[in-house]
Amino acid sequence: MIERTGYVPNLLAKGLSENRTNIVAAIVPTISHSIFADVLSGLSDALEVRNHRLLISNSGYCLEREETLLGELLAQRPAGIVLIGQDHTQQTVDMLRRAGVPVVELLEIDKQPVDMCVGFSNYQAVYQLTRGLIARGYRNIGFIAAPFEANDRVRRRHAGYADAMAEAKLRTEPGWHRVAGFSYKEGARAFGELIREHDEVEVVVTNDLLAVAGILECQRHGVRVPDDLAICGFEDMEITAMLHPPLTTVRIRRYEIGRLAGQLILDRLAGAETAQDTIDVGFELIWRQSTR
Amino acid sequence: MIERTGYVPNLLAKGLSENRTNIVAAIVPTISHSIFADVLSGLSDALEVRNHRLLISNSGYCLEREETLLGELLAQRPAGIVLIGQDHTQQTVDMLRRAGVPVVELLEIDKQPVDMCVGFSNYQAVYQLTRGLIARGYRNIGFIAAPFEANDRVRRRHAGYADAMAEAKLRTEPGWHRVAGFSYKEGARAFGELIREHDEVEVVVTNDLLAVAGILECQRHGVRVPDDLAICGFEDMEITAMLHPPLTTVRIRRYEIGRLAGQLILDRLAGAETAQDTIDVGFELIWRQSTR
DNA sequence: TTGTAAGCGTTATCAC
DNA sequence: GTGATAACGCTTACAA
Numbered sequence: 166m167i168e169r170t171g172y173v174p175n176l177l178a179k180g181l182s183e184n185r186t187n188i189v190a191a192i193v194p195t196i197s198h199s200i201f202a203d204v205l206s207g208l209s210d211a212l213e214v215r216n217h218r219l220l221i222s223n224s225g226y227c228l229e230r231e232e233t234l235l236g237e238l239l240a241q242r243p244a245g246i247v248l249i250g251q252d253h254t255q256q257t258v259d260m261l262r263r264a265g266v267p268v269v270e271l272l273e274i275d276k277q278p279v280d281m282c283v284g285f286s287n288y289q290a291v292y293q294l295t296r297g298l299i300a301r302g303y304r305n306i307g308f309i310a311a312p313f314e315a316n317d318r319v320r321r322r323h324a325g326y327a328d329a330m331a332e333a334k335l336r337t338e339p340g341w342h343r344v345a346g347f348s349y350k351e352g353a354r355a356f357g358e359l360i361r362e363h364d365e366v367e368v369v370v371t372n373d374l375l376a377v378a379g380i381l382e383c384q385r386h387g388v389r390v391p392d393d394l395a396i397c398g399f400e401d402m403e404i405t406a407m408l409h410p411p412l413t414t415v416r417i418r419r420y421e422i423g424r425l426a427g428q429l430i431l432d433r434l435a436g437a438e439t440a441q442d443t444i445d446v447g448f449e450l451i452w453r454q455s456t457r
Numbered sequence: 458m459i460e461r462t463g464y465v466p467n468l469l470a471k472g473l474s475e476n477r478t479n480i481v482a483a484i485v486p487t488i489s490h491s492i493f494a495d496v497l498s499g500l501s502d503a504l505e506v507r508n509h510r511l512l513i514s515n516s517g518y519c520l521e522r523e524e525t526l527l528g529e530l531l532a533q534r535p536a537g538i539v540l541i542g543q544d545h546t547q548q549t550v551d552m553l554r555r556a557g558v559p560v561v562e563l564l565e566i567d568k569q570p571v572d573m574c575v576g577f578s579n580y581q582a583v584y585q586l587t588r589g590l591i592a593r594g595y596r597n598i599g600f601i602a603a604p605f606e607a608n609d610r611v612r613r614r615h616a617g618y619a620d621a622m623a624e625a626k627l628r629t630e631p632g633w634h635r636v637a638g639f640s641y642k643e644g645a646r647a648f649g650e651l652i653r654e655h656d657e658v659e660v661v662v663t664n665d666l667l668a669v670a671g672i673l674e675c676q677r678h679g680v681r682v683p684d685d686l687a688i689c690g691f692e693d694m695e696i697t698a699m700l701h702p703p704l705t706t707v708r709i710r711r712y713e714i715g716r717l718a719g720q721l722i723l724d725r726l727a728g729a730e731t732a733q734d735t736i737d738v739g740f741e742l743i744w745r746q747s748t749r
Numbered sequence: 750t751t752g753t754a755a756g757c758g759t760t761a762t763c764a765c
Numbered sequence: 766g767t768g769a770t771a772a773c774g775c776t777t778a779c780a781a
Contacts, residue, residue, distance in 0.1 A: 178473050199494075213514075
């Protein structure tokens, strides 16, 4: 009958009347990185179950942009808010507090969340990874990272690396640290420079995308992995297992993080008391043949 | 003042009153594939300019799901609708027609669009690619594709391949055709089977992700690319240029397609008459060393 | 049980 | 101009 008459309910009116929508707003640095795309997939699938929709904006790795976007998104009266990381402007935090809806911060859990958070400790992940490398006999350990600004996850990872190195009293040359944008080209450049200028480096800690570029760049230059240079990624992209050699990396459950975030929001909306404000989904060190 | 009092306008009320929102609804097969993530990035960026937001749902490559989702999304009174491909259920098409808002179909342009479309001819792309392969002396040309159901883009690509083969009077064995889900693992499996069972195949036409898996699988088995088996991708993912050998592929401007779609919608909302209902952004054959 | 009216926050209309 | 008022479509509370 409804489909015959072509009647379409108006959720704007419903939302206005009920003072509650079925829209969850998510702000991510970019939609185009597999890590965020996967998180959003999980989030979308979880929300779907209770007929909630996902409104997505990208901040382009800019906290001021995140703040502006949040202000505009709040006008949509979202039923919940999802952000990446735990680093936000004070204004952002204030708005989140006043919003009066569930807020979930994803992919980092080292700070007390504004409301709730789902993720893992980037610090612990790379701290453990670095300790594992040291235990395997590596001494000269380099670090190639995405830009630090507006990216607390990378900053925490670097802190984990630095602390593990300091504890083991290992030196770290400034030249062993590189910043590379999130692209294969940038990765190839950074690895190329490192290989040329610092062949004393035995292993590089970085993220999966840059690590893949690194392995390919090593192949190009005849640098043997892991004998001449070992490489560790971070994320566990599917391709890493198929490379030659397969990549040592840190597995993080991206889809699951998104899914849990959606569930937390739905539970809260259903009136459930939140058992815990922080969900640590952990990480897993995957030792493969790109390290000895 | 506004930021001091904490006033947040209510876009639900505004939308109800004006009978018009700033929300554009997009239904994609999945958010987790680079092709759709990139399209959504471009779309989001374009909409941003006029303060429009993106409501994203994934159909999971199911046209009935797309239909259901569309029905629910229309209740949000979107200012515009974006879909992938030109293959929809009759119900979907009816709803789109009655929606009374701009509709853009993306990534395929061979049919008359419901309203507007932005993309390229998948048929022409693979037709030209296959003719190029034939011109390079290849005769036994295999095809590894994603599942055909609910994916008119892949069906059109296959038609382009089949027509080029038929025109050249080249045989195509059923065993030369494989279906592989969109994952490296599936790609490795499909290529592995093809290498084992049909070593008469000289070149494989597929998509980038499967092609990457194929090149890696060939490396694993000591199959030389392109001498023993040549491989062509489709999409031009960044990594394809860095592989050994670099991958021959079809470049499609994913971000640009999304951006143009956003612009079309905004222009239409601003009252502009649409100059053309179909925008062909074209494609580009990128001949690299994975083919001779 | 069925029906009617008030209210949600904004825009638009129409007096003044 | 400025300011009151109806209207948008739905929910809910209350009256019949």
